Amino acid sequence: MKRYSAVIDIGSNTMRLVIYSHENYSRIQEVENVKIVARLRAYLDDDKRLTGEGQFILLDTLKSFQKVIDTYDIDHSFCAATAAIRQAKNHEEIEEKVKKETGMTMKVLSEEEEAYYGYLAVVNSTSVEEGFTIDIGGGSTEITYFKNRKLVFSHSFPFGSLTLMEFFDADKPSTKQVKRARTYIFDHLEELEWIKEKNIPIIGIGGSARNMVEIDQTFKDYPLAGLHEYEMFDTDIAHISEHLTTLNRKEREKIEGLSKDRADSILPAMQVFYCLYDLTEASSFVLSRKGLRDGLLYEQLTNEGEEHLYENVLDNSLNDLIEEYELSSMQVTYAKEMTRKLFEALVSQGASPYLTSKDWAMVERACMVYNLGSYIDSESSSQHSFYLLANRTIDGLMHVDRLKLALLASFKSKSVFKQFIRPYKNWFLKSERKKLQTLGSIIKLTYALDSTKRRIISDIDITVKKDVVRIRCFCTDDSKPEMYQAEKQKKHLEKALKMPIRISFQNQ
Incomplete structure (x- = not known):
């Protein structure tokens, strides 16, 4: 029986509603994915309070999301806010307004929680045993280090793709601006001793990482569909960064794979990926399509007291x-x-x-x-x-x-x-x-x-002698259909091995 869960992610740059279907807490699939570019961070005033206009956009978007949610029989729902609301000094007032006007309980995630949910999504959707995760939001950047699929360290930096835009002109950046941004990012990353020279994969989460991968696939005329667990290397990141910095905003907006609303914020995000790859001496950069929202869902679908990690993802x-x-x-x-x-x-x-x-x-x-x-x-x-x-x-x-x-x-x-x-x-x-x-x-x-499909062969014995493969099949019933198909299909293995195959069938 299908069940539905809704997760709302209120970020600094975008607000997103995702509705998932699942059966007995497995076969999780997205059935709705609604995104609004709200850029709430732009509505934080000099006193770090979310303005009335920003609150109106927040509430109006949540009411719109609620109408979508109401079309489903929702089993679980969760509304989470990250850096923009977390950093707003009036966030308690905003939480009360959200509850009063929409009926939703908005949870403002701490820096540690935001990093944890991203990590949880990655280890439950990839087979990477040891790596870093990075999630560049509009107002913060979360980095974690995990080993044997267990979280070891995490950190949240108070900068993101929107805040780092102050290093760049609104149109076309200069080499000097790129260098200044990288110096600033390096200085902050180097504060974390646990990220240096690990030579393990970086797993990127979120829209900036996704757009970078989509650009890379476009550049390479990539023949496979899908983004999840796509792999890139330092030369790929450097190539995309160098290309983007030669273009003005209008030119960047025309790049296939790059969302129009990220034509400006992709530039600082690229510098963070570049710097982290360099400092960690990473083995590769891997995209995870699963992130914060999926981590929240994994926790919701786990019974209290149970381990949140899947035993075997694949x-x-x-x-x-x-x-x-x-x-x-x-x-x-x-x-x-x-x-x-x-x-x-x-x-x-x-x-x-x-x-x-x-x-x-x-x-x-x-x-x-x-x-x-x-x-x-x-x-x-x-x-x-x-x-x-x-x-x-x-x-x-x-x-x-x-x-x-x-x-x-x-x-x-x-x-x-x-x-x-x-x-x-x-x-x-x-x-x-x-x-x-x-x-x-x-x-x-x-x-x-x-x-x-009768499973009548109870055992087989194989010997390879004098460049001949002999297969003896011990059967519990009449084997004529299996004998016919085996004789018909063995030619493919004979060609691959370059030797004849002799198959015999005998009843037990």
């Missing part, structure tokens, strides 16, 4: 796919065990120079979602399987690993494999392409051994 994602595309969990478990036996025998007996025992994790994932495209159309299931997996966000998988999963889980033949991998050919060495083709044909064969 397994959760794959199990959600199994449910969504109505795959048989019993067949998946059976196919995984059959595949494991064949895979381990081929590796241990040296059947292929391309395979190693470390490849099993990749094969196991593909077994879980193999041929899921048959849910849409059995005749073109391979094409659907590849497209769905390659272009869908899968929490816990970087983009290249998502592509590998798609190639294995959609494997049909060498020619179709070549067709699918063609746009991404330069992503892999020749040996890696050979490996993926071999692994795909292993999965294809083991699924053929259960073509009727």
